[in-house]
Amino acid sequence: MADGNLTLKKLRFKYISCLFLSIIMYIAATAGFIYGYKLTQTPVLAVLLFHDVLEKPQAPWEITPNKLYYYIDKLLALKYKPVDPNNFENLLNNGFEGRHFMITFDDGSENEYQAIENLYKKYGIKSVLFILEDRFGIPRNITVEGVKTLQKECGTYLGLHGRYHKKYTEQLKEKTDLGKITEGSRIKLSNMFNCNLKWIAYPFGDYNQKVIEELKTKTAANLAFTIESGNLNNSTDKMTLNRYMYLGGQNPNGEDSDFNMGLLPPADYSNGQLIITLSAMVFFFALSRSYLCWKYYKALQILKIKA
Numbered sequence: 001m002a003d004g005n006l007t008l009k010k011l012r013f014k015y016i017s018c019l020f021l022s023i024i025m026y027i028a029a030t031a032g033f034i035y036g037y038k039l040t041q042t043p044v045l046a047v048l049l050f051h052d053v054l055e056k057p058q059a060p061w062e063i064t065p066n067k068l069y070y071y072i073d074k075l076l077a078l079k080y081k082p083v084d085p086n087n088f089e090n091l092l093n094n095g096f097e098g099r100h101f102m103i104t105f106d107d108g109s110e111n112e113y114q115a116i117e118n119l120y121k122k123y124g125i126k127s128v129l130f131i132l133e134d135r136f137g138i139p140r141n142i143t144v145e146g147v148k149t150l151q152k153e154c155g156t157y158l159g160l161h162g163r164y165h166k167k168y169t170e171q172l173k174e175k176t177d178l179g180k181i182t183e184g185s186r187i188k189l190s191n192m193f194n195c196n197l198k199w200i201a202y203p204f205g206d207y208n209q210k211v212i213e214e215l216k217t218k219t220a221a222n223l224a225f226t227i228e229s230g231n232l233n234n235s236t237d238k239m240t241l242n243r244y245m246y247l248g249g250q251n252p253n254g255e256d257s258d259f260n261m262g263l264l265p266p267a268d269y270s271n272g273q274l275i276i277t278l279s280a281m282v283f284f285f286a287l288s289r290s291y292l293c294w295k296y297y298k299a300l301q302i303l304k305i306k307a
Contacts, residue, residue, distance in 0.1 A: 179218025
């Protein structure tokens with residue numbers, strides 16, 4: 001009789017321990033699933049930067065049309081939505097849900113005209129083109145009429161890339177009045193294209209605090225873009241907005257850099273999926289523990305009857 005009571009006591013302990021462990025694992029699995037799902041839904045606002053679009057790229061920043069479309073297709077498959085540049089500031093200032101991307105081009109080379117036109121015709125995507133004042137009239141660069149055509153037929157949004165393609169920090173070292181020169185180009189090109197160029201893209205992505213102060217105090221620009229990777233939100237400094245710049249062949253294995261992204265897929269999306277997978281494993285393990293609990297329970301009932 002004493003042995004029977006001891007066996008009953010041990011079995012009851014195993015049953016309670018198993019039940020407690022199962023409950024803890026169910027709670028953990030549920031919490032993990034909820035957290036993982038929230039991660040997969042993390043809002044993303046990303047600005048992408050391209051330069052020349054050529055059939056035979058020679059430099060890391062050049063890309064083929066098919067590779068460009070490949071990335072756009074991949075973004076769309078991951079439920080990114082292309083941003084109309086006219087709505088970009090609203091998203092940036094007021095918040096957003098879901099995943100978004102905006103396409104930008106720097107310099108204004110001739111081949112970018114075709115790329116911007118094709119993106120609009122193929123996907124309905126409106127691009128941003130950051131232009132240089134001194135490039136007009138130079139061979140292999142987009143013409144004034146070409147820019148106007150893109151504005152009219154493709155909804156292309158214009159920004160300023162400078163009077164000439166030279167680092168702003170170097171211009172300051174040369175004692176040039178950077179702010180005055182930049183504002184002069186901004187006004188001239190705004191009048192030329194009948195729009196208000198409010199955005200600036202730093203040439204070569206180069207800037208420092210003195211450059212920022214020049215632009216803030218001497219120009220009417222309200223946004224400035226770098227070539228530093230990262231997503232944007234309403235707390236981002238408006239004078240140092242990140243852009244994912246395409247650079248091919250930057251990985252050790254020779255593959256493209258995917259813009260050094262955490263975008264394809266988004267880092268939070270990947271982490272969320274991993275957490276959901278682990279949570280599912282914990283849930284199924286909890287199920288196995290529940291089955292064991294049921295067996296302990298049945299054994300307890302039998303022992304109690306015998307007792």
